[in-house]
Amino acid sequence: DIQMTQSPASLSASLGETVTIECLASEDIYSNLAWYQQKPGKSPQLLIYYANSLNDGVPSRFSGSGSGTQYSLKINSLQSEDVSIYFCQQNYDSPYTFGAGTKLELK
Amino acid sequence: QVTLKESGPGILQPSHTLSLTCSFSGFSLSTYGMGVSWIRQPSGKGLEWLASIWWNGNTYNNPSLKSRLTVSKDTSNNQAFLKVTSVDTADTATYYCAHTLGAFDYWGQGVMVTVSS
Numbered sequence: 336d337i338q339m340t341q342s343p344a345s346l347s348a349s350l351g352e353t354v355t356i357e358c359l360a361s362e363d364i365y366s367n368l369a370w371y372q373q374k375p376g377k378s379p380q381l382l383i384y385y386a387n388s389l390n391d392g393v394p395s396r397f398s399g400s401g402s403g404t405q406y407s408l409k410i411n412s413l414q415s416e417d418v419s420i421y422f423c424q425q426n427y428d429s430p431y432t433f434g435a436g437t438k439l440e441l442k
Numbered sequence: 443q444v445t446l447k448e449s450g451p452g453i454l455q456p457s458h459t460l461s462l463t464c465s466f467s468g469f470s471l472s473t474y475g476m477g478v479s480w481i482r483q484p485s486g487k488g489l490e491w492l493a494s495i496w497w498n499g500n501t502y503n504n505p506s507l508k509s510r511l512t513v514s515k516d517t518s519n520n521q522a523f524l525k526v527t528s529v530d531t532a533d534t535a536t537y538y539c540a541h542t543l544g545a546f547d548y549w550g551q552g553v554m555v556t557v558s559s
Contacts, residue, residue, distance in 0.1 A: 367544065369545035378551055381545055384544060424546075429494075430504045431491040433490070434488075435488050
């Protein structure tokens with residue numbers, strides 16, 4: 336199985352700040368990496384697919400980058416509505432595995 | 443637009459079989475490339491992919507659940523199904539189905555399942 340190591344586990348940032356969340360795959364996943372946002376009591380929502388493609392309707396302050404085994408999600412100009420848990424997920428090979436999540440809070 | 447909705451028993455006893463239905467609209471599971479996946483999340487914990495079924499009938503299951511999973515579809519009625527046999531308390535979770543085109547791009551609202559005697 337491909338292991339997805341996500342960091343940090345939690346993050347506290349101020350409004351307007353830029354935050355970055357990292358995801359490390361245990362082997363090359365050839366950019367088959369997605370990022371999801373999950374707000375309390377809600378289903379996860381797709382933000383980024385194929386490492387750097389923004390899903391429809393997602394604000395442009397979200398961006399994804401990376402290749403090989405290393406990937407990151409960047410949120411520019413943090414807004415209050417960005418308080419959520421963020422998960423990375425590889426869809427390169429079954430079983431499709433998720434990172435453990437990053438809880439983003441406001442400072 | 444694409445929508446999905448899960449339905450299930452809510453609560454069931456250990457050793458029983460969990461049967462879940464995903465009813466969807468906005469796409470057809472007979473269209474090339476389309477898939478539906480099942481993902482679960484214990485309360486306060488992370489996400490676990492369980493299984494996927496594709497337009498051509500191919501299925502992929504998470505081997506961590508060994509042979510307890512069966513996924514199927516009814517293309518005519520726009521439904522997908524998940525069965526989990528021999529449940530125990532560790533299977534207590536919210537179960538989601540999701541439209542799959544590589545990533546899981548549309549999710550249902552989830553159905554909470556509790557395994558308890």
